[in-house]
Amino acid sequence: MTRPTRPLDAVLSALSPTFGDRLSTAQALRDQHVAAESWLPPAPPDAVVMARSTDEVAQVLRLCHAHGVPVVPFGAGSSIEGQVNAPQGGISLDLSGMDRVLAVHPEDMDCTVQCGVTRQRLNEDLRASGLFFPVDLGAHASLGGMASTRASGTTTVRYGSMRELVLGLTVVLPDGRIVRTGGRARKSAAGYDLTHLFVGAEGTLGVITELTLRLAGIPEAASTLMCSFDDIGAATAAVVTALQFGLCLNRIELADAVQMAAINAYGGSTLPEAPTLWIELAGSAATVAHDGATLHGLLEGAGAARIERAKDAGAAAALWRIRHSALYAARALRPGIKGMSTDVCVPISALPACIEGIRAVVERTAIKAPLIGHVGDGNFHMVLLFDAEDPAETAEASRINAALIELALSLGGTSTGEHGVGLGKKAYMAAEHGPALDLMRDLKRCIDPANIMNPGKIFDL
Numbered sequence: 001m002t003r004p005t006r007p008l009d010a011v012l013s014a015l016s017p018t019f020g021d022r023l024s025t026a027q028a029l030r031d032q033h034v035a036a037e038s039w040l041p042p043a044p045p046d047a048v049v050m051a052r053s054t055d056e057v058a059q060v061l062r063l064c065h066a067h068g069v070p071v072v073p074f075g076a077g078s079s080i081e082g083q084v085n086a087p088q089g090g091i092s093l094d095l096s097g098m099d100r101v102l103a104v105h106p107e108d109m110d111c112t113v114q115c116g117v118t119r120q121r122l123n124e125d126l127r128a129s130g131l132f133f134p135v136d137l138g139a140h141a142s143l144g145g146m147a148s149t150r151a152s153g154t155t156t157v158r159y160g161s162m163r164e165l166v167l168g169l170t171v172v173l174p175d176g177r178i179v180r181t182g183g184r185a186r187k188s189a190a191g192y193d194l195t196h197l198f199v200g201a202e203g204t205l206g207v208i209t210e211l212t213l214r215l216a217g218i219p220e221a222a223s224t225l226m227c228s229f230d231d232i233g234a235a236t237a238a239v240v241t242a243l244q245f246g247l248c249l250n251r252i253e254l255a256d257a258v259q260m261a262a263i264n265a266y267g268g269s270t271l272p273e274a275p276t277l278w279i280e281l282a283g284s285a286a287t288v289a290h291d292g293a294t295l296h297g298l299l300e301g302a303g304a305a306r307i308e309r310a311k312d313a314g315a316a317a318a319l320w321r322i323r324h325s326a327l328y329a330a331r332a333l334r335p336g337i338k339g340m341s342t343d344v345c346v347p348i349s350a351l352p353a354c355i356e357g358i359r360a361v362v363e364r365t366a367i368k369a370p371l372i373g374h375v376g377d378g379n380f381h382m383v384l385l386f387d388a389e390d391p392a393e394t395a396e397a398s399r400i401n402a403a404l405i406e407l408a409l410s411l412g413g414t415s416t417g418e419h420g421v422g423l424g425k426k427a428y429m430a431a432e433h434g435p436a437l438d439l440m441r442d443l444k445r446c447i448d449p450a451n452i453m454n455p456g457k458i459f460d461l
Contacts, residue, residue, distance in 0.1 A: 007067035008046055008090070014063050015049060022050040022097075033072075033092040035079045037139070039340040039388070040423055043085040045072060045092035052097045054170055054178060054209040060093055061207065062176030064452050071174075072454050073203040075116060075142030080341050081422030083149065083202050088455050095144055098209060101125050109215045110167060110184055115144025115208050131215040134159035136251075137418070138324060144208045149420035150200035154251040154323075157243075157376030158282070159216060166199050170210035174448040184212055197443075202420055203454040205447050219282035222250065223292050224316035227299050227307040232256055232275040232359065236352040238302035239277065239375050243348060245298065247291040250282035252376030253323050256359070259330060259370035263322060266329035271322075272306055277375075278323050280316075323372075330370040330383040337385050342401050342424075344408035345379040345417025354411055355380065361403045365396050379417035406431075421458045429459055 015023055024030075025047045034042035051057045064071050070090025077084055086092060098114035101122060105111065106129045113122060118140060123132050135146060137153035145151075147169070152161035159165070168182030182188070182195035198205055229235040232254075239252055254277055255263070261273045281288045281295065292309075299307055310316035331339060346354045355371065362369045362382075373380020382404065386397035405415045405428050415421075415428040429437050441461060444451070451461055 007069050011060075011063045011067050011069050011091070012047055015060065018056065018059065019049055022052075024048050030092070033074050033077065033084065033086075033094065035077060035082045035084050035422075037078055037341075038080055038082045038085070038422075038424070039338055040082040040085065043082075043087040045086035046089045048074075048092045048094055050094040050097055054172060057093065057095070057172045057207050057209055058176040058178055060091065061172055061174055061452075064091060065175045065450055068450055068452060070452050070455050071207075073144070073148065073207050075145035075148075076118065076140055078139035078141045078145070079149065079422060080419040081416070081424035083420060083422040083454070083457055085423060087423070090452070093207065095207070095209070096142065098144075102210065104129065104131075105184070106131060108184065109217070110212060111215060112210060112212045113143055114210055115147075116142050118142055119146065126215065130218055132218050133165070133213060134216045135162060135165060138327065143211055143213070147199050147208055147211055148201065148203050151420075152374070152377070152379070152418050154253060154374055156374055156379070157252055158250045163196060163199055165214045166195060166211055167214060168212040169195050169198055169208050171198050171206040171208055173206045174450065174453050179206075182212065186214075200420075202422060202457050204444060204457055205453060207453075219250070219284075221285040221288045222280055222282040222313075222316065223288050224278065224280045224310040224319050225292075225295075225307060226271075226276060226278050226310075226319050227304040228260075228272040228274045228276045229303060230274060230305055233352045233356055234303045235275040235277055236355055236375060238299055238304065239351065240348055241302060242279070242295060242298055243376065245294065247295055248281050248283040248287050249279065249291075249376060251278065251280040252374070253278040254371075254373050254375040254380065255323075255326060256355075256371040258368065259326060259372050262329040262333050262370050263326065266332045267322065267325060269322065274305065278319060280320075326370070326372045327383065330372075330385070333368055333370070334385045334387075337387060339383045339385040340397055340401060341381060341383050341419070342404060343373070343379060343381040343417055343419050344404055344413055344415060345377070346408050346411045346413030348375075348378045350411040350413065351375055351378055351380075354407055354413065357407050358382070358400070358404045361400055361407075365400060367393065367396055367400060369400065374418070377417070378413070381418075402428075423457060426457070426459055 386393040
């Protein structure tokens, strides 16, 4: 064998006996290990290594730490802000093969899974138990990736995000040490909360290989309705009022008039092209019926122009399919244009001001920007449809994104409620965190002094 001349060659040579054909430098495979859904330019790794166990992950990290080779954890590749891109090269550590459900404890309503298990697969396995994992995001994502980006979705208004639902983790540190944080107890006062140091760290501090998660009981009954308003301010104000009444709200989603027009064009529907809410109530049959009547009165009082209630589970599923098609409907407004999908989150009472403020900014430009969001928790998205080959359009979209983030921060919000930071939002971290960003850098240097773990994401050292 030729003696390796580069650090990467040395690592690949050492890993080859263990991984065999699960190690590849083929261009086609490397090109698949980028953020395909992102607006950012792809940056493939130099090699892909497919791990099947925590011990294999530890072996990879020990070698990469010794040779200073970057490692980018990869689950399903659904990240929006380029978290799985490899702008500094190195190894994409593919964890999708770590896909076993390790234990389910129905009586305690928790489970332990490997990081590559997807939420869809977990819920299929749980169906017979009467339990489910409630984080419902639009992407087909792995649970390890969801924890790494502190993901949330349509049901966050009721169940919370990954932050609330992760009880414990197995993490491989950059030097190959394996640590377990948290446990199965619902609360603990024992030492630092290391679990939530890694939840949301986007793979910059280590690799999550196993997760212990809270589960929830499948509700007895549910009711879905769709309602439209003459203006978006009235729709968002209705959300604030509904939340304050303490109803059994499960999901509250909002689309603006531009998004509704896109949905009609994409699916051939004839829905009102006006600001629209999808709302789901869930709980016991008696509670759903009582709160449904209260909600109907609230919406009428808030100025809802049209209220459609799903007659059965099939009709409800049809209404939610319309909601879940929103991103593809938005992109279809400009065929061939992926656009920039951006998100912010604000205190719920600030939603009307934030949405109306950014709509005023967009209306002064030529950019189409459908808006949709999980407004039950103050989080919404905009898809900025611009041609990446057109410098003027690119600059205009960047200005809208910057204006949205500035507005959200001024209202006590955050630059991203769901997508994470990655490469796309790190320019705004100093404005959001101030001196606390330096503390994040200090933690990164302490845990990953060689800066091999997903380098360049969230902030630069």
